[in-house]
Amino acid sequence: MKKALFFTICAILSASGSDANSAKNSANDAGINLVKSLYSKNVYFGDRKNILxxxxxxxxxxxxxxxxxxxxxxxxxxxxxxxxDVCDDAKYDFELGRRDTVVVTQTCPYGTQTIIYKLIRSGGDYKIDDIYNQNPNDSRAFSVKNQILNCLNQSKEHQ
Structure with missing residues (x-):
């Protein structure tokens, strides 16, 4: 009787664990698919504000x-x-990063770039909260959102 109860509990825990893993994998896929949608042909980033x-x-x-x-x-x-400049022969690799990020490696004939997307949950869906590009001079990543806000602040100070 104890063995049967033990195996029943193990089966229940195993099933609930796989449901949790399934939900996590589904969320991970949703994040990667959101970022992949930006790399579709004829899609301009500025036209996709609904995913930000x-x-x-x-x-x-x-x-x-x-x-x-x-x-x-x-x-x-x-x-x-x-x-x-758009690279006509670009190849893209998408992978999950740490803390709700998707890392995109863009490979072109002239070199490789890494682009990092910071995602947040909003209303049950993922939204892109920031993009981190690399500085070509020293390869450090910088926040596109902060770059814009800093530039706007500097413009206001010079007016």
């Missing part, structure tokens, strides 16, 4: 408003490709 957190979206919108119609603001490159 409120704070990241706000920074981008402030930048657009400060630049004026048809002008370039603080963000003068595409953070999704970490540059201005």
């Amino acid at each position: 957190s409120a704070s990241f979206k706000s920074a981008l919108m402030q930048d657009e408003a400060s630049a004026g119609e048809g002008e370039v603001g603080c963000l003068d490159y595409d953070p999704v490709i970490a540059g201005q």
Whole structure:
């Protein structure tokens, strides 16, 4: 009787553990798929504001408003490709990073870049809260959101 009870409890715990792992894997897949959606053909980052957190979206919108119609603001490159020039033969690898991040390795004929996406949960879905690009001079990652906000603050100080 004790053995039967023991095996029943083990089976229940095992099943609930696999449900938790299944939910975690599903959430991980959702985060990676969200980032992958930015790399679809004919998708421009600025047109995808619905997948951004409120704070990241706000920074981008402030930048657009400060630049004026048809002008370039603080963000003068595409953070999704970490540059201005699109690589026609790019290859992308997506992997989970630490603390709700997705790490994208972009390989082009002229070199490799690492782009890191910080994700947050919002209303049951993941949203992109920031993108970290690498400084080409020293390979340190920097926050795109902070870069925009710092630039906007400096612009206000010089007015």
